[in-house]
Amino acid sequence: MTLKEVLKGAVEEIASGFRRYPVWVALAHESIGDQHRRTTLGPLWLVLNYFLFAGAFVVVFGHRNEIENFPAYVATGLYVWLLMSEAINTAVPLFRREANYIKGTTLPLFVYVMRLAMQTVIRGAYSGAGWIVLMLFLVQPSLEQWLMAFAGLAVIVLALPAVITIFALLGAFFPDFEFITSNLVRVGMFLTPIFWIHGNDGGLRQMLYEYNPFTHFLAIVRQPIISGELPVMELLLCLGISAFAWVFAFFLLGVLRKKVVFVV
Amino acid sequence: MTVSIKAHSVGLRYRILRPLTLRPKDKRLLKTGGTISGSGRRQHVQALEDVSFELSAGDRLGLVGSNGAGKTTLLKMLYGIMEPTSGTLSISGRVDALFNINLGFRPEATGRRNIELRGLINGWTRRQIEEAMPEIIEFSELGDFIDMPFKSYSQGMAARLAFSVATTLTPEILLMDEWIGAGDAAFQKKAGERMNALTGQAGIVVLASHNDKLIQRVCNKVLVLEKGRVKKFAPLEKKRA
Numbered sequence A: 001m002t003l004k005e006v007l008k009g010a011v012e013e014i015a016s017g018f019r020r021y022p023v024w025v026a027l028a029h030e031s032i033g034d035q036h037r038r039t040t041l042g043p044l045w046l047v048l049n050y051f052l053f054a055g056a057f058v059v060v061f062g063h064r065n066e067i068e069n070f071p072a073y074v075a076t077g078l079y080v081w082l083l084m085s086e087a088i089n090t091a092v093p094l095f096r097r098e099a100n101y102i103k104g105t106t107l108p109l110f111v112y113v114m115r116l117a118m119q120t121v122i123r124g125a126y127s128g129a130g131w132i133v134l135m136l137f138l139v140q141p142s143l144e145q146w147l148m149a150f151a152g153l154a155v156i157v158l159a160l161p162a163v164i165t166i167f168a169l170l171g172a173f174f175p176d177f178e179f180i181t182s183n184l185v186r187v188g189m190f191l192t193p194i195f196w197i198h199g200n201d202g203g204l205r206q207m208l209y210e211y212n213p214f215t216h217f218l219a220i221v222r223q224p225i226i227s228g229e230l231p232v233m234e235l236l237l238c239l240g241i242s243a244f245a246w247v248f249a250f251f252l253l254g255v256l257r258k259k260v261v262f263v264v
Numbered sequence B: 001m002t003v004s005i006k007a008h009s010v011g012l013r014y015r016i017l018r019p020l021t022l023r024p025k026d027k028r029l030l031k032t033g034g035t036i037s038g039s040g041r042r043q044h045v046q047a048l049e050d051v052s053f054e055l056s057a058g059d060r061l062g063l064v065g066s067n068g069a070g071k072t073t074l075l076k077m078l079y080g081i082m083e084p085t086s087g088t089l090s091i092s093g094r095v096d097a098l099f100n101i102n103l104g105f106r107p108e109a110t111g112r113r114n115i116e117l118r119g120l121i122n123g124w125t126r127r128q129i130e131e132a133m134p135e136i137i138e139f140s141e142l143g144d145f146i147d148m149p150f151k152s153y154s155q156g157m158a159a160r161l162a163f164s165v166a167t168t169l170t171p172e173i174l175l176m177d178e179w180i181g182a183g184d185a186a187f188q189k190k191a192g193e194r195m196n197a198l199t200g201q202a203g204i205v206v207l208a209s210h211n212d213k214l215i216q217r218v219c220n221k222v223l224v225l226e227k228g229r230v231k232k233f234a235p236l237e238k239k240r241a
């Protein structure tokens, strides 16, 4: 496979994926519907789940904590973390779950990626409503703070399709990958500064803080809310990580897109 | 542009990433399946090899061959789900396909919603879907079941829905894989008529089946596959019963 074929394949895949937006919009709604069809509260469960999680964290770790405005710090960090970790956890088995469609239709793979991205955004909007309520209650952010925080969320949303593509492709080709990521995500919850802060002591904790990409994605939403400042360095870093993810996703897609049907 | 399918020395090899588990086999009696080669983690199945044929408007091709001969693989390649690993394949015309009935339907969604989803997947516009909806429902004869979840359908009901969706916005090329057996006699007759009408409008039908009677009734050409190779490609002599 020449580089030109790879690039051409990736462009074609992504372009036709975007062109088929009615398909992924419909499929995303369908999946959300499937998940909540039999429940009484429906998507409200997402809000409730978030409240429970955030509440538990605040109660357990909030005791004599020095972090400024700890409940808002945790609630925001947790919201971003849940959004991203859920996207990753659902991305890994994505193509295997869609094997029925992949083996029976000629939809571009990117349609499934966008379907999951959209699903993540819809679910994120529900729990996001809970997050907004909490923030109004805990911090009363100014309009400026809201705008900065939402800019951070927008950066995350922009990276979503690339991240999903990467994890879904790796998940399709390496069945072990699912176990690796689900374990890492579970551990990651504690290795990511959701309820702690680095100590500036140059120790392991500071390393975890600085070299963990999630730290920065949390920061671009959290910092505006907590301190009212725009985290310029972090934003640039996150944009850089996203750009890198897109390039990687692009190549993987170009190389692997026609092979997925053989492995799912 | 006229509707046509041209396959030139097409081959397809499945790579098996994990070791295949196979019962001990007697090579002399091996009639089913493609050719397995390689060992350990690098096994592959040559499902199709050196397959050449041409079809033009009005052709109704019957694909026959024992289990594992490569019929489904060939259809999936014609549809574009898989690319040939060797040879060249050129297809002009809008293709629709009916494989295993459950491929591409959502069990939780109603029949009506599944029609919408199929339509979107096939690239129809919202308007086309709305316009085709009553005809699809009528042709399938599903009645009130159209608003029930797809998972509550019997095999035959699912086949009816699948066939109606695939044929209502007359595709130029229709591929079908051993599905029609699930429909009852009345529906098979109706479906046969619709397939004839479709090829009458300068389309192509390719039908894989183990049912000789069905092939006799519907097709005008037959392609016999044996272990992934073409054993015979010829016009079908109509047997008079």
Ligand SMILES: Nc1ncnc2c1ncn2[C@@H]1O[C@H](COP(=O)(O)OP(=O)(O)OP(=O)(O)O)[C@@H](O)[C@H]1O
Residues within 6 Å of the ligand: A262, B014, B015, B016, B032, B033, B034, B035, B045, B046, B047, B065, B066, B067, B068, B069, B070, B071, B072, B073, B074
């Ligand atoms: N996903 C796959 N991975 C590996 N080998 C496969 C795969 N699908 C099919 N094969 C192999 O390819 C060959 C052709 O299979 P195919 O499904 O095309 O047969 P078929 O003619 O449709 O058979 P049947 O009459 O049973 O439907 C078989 O040897 C089969 O084992």
Ligand SMILES: [Mg+2]
Residues within 6 Å of the ligand: B071, B072, B073, B177, B178
């Ligand atoms: Mg078959």
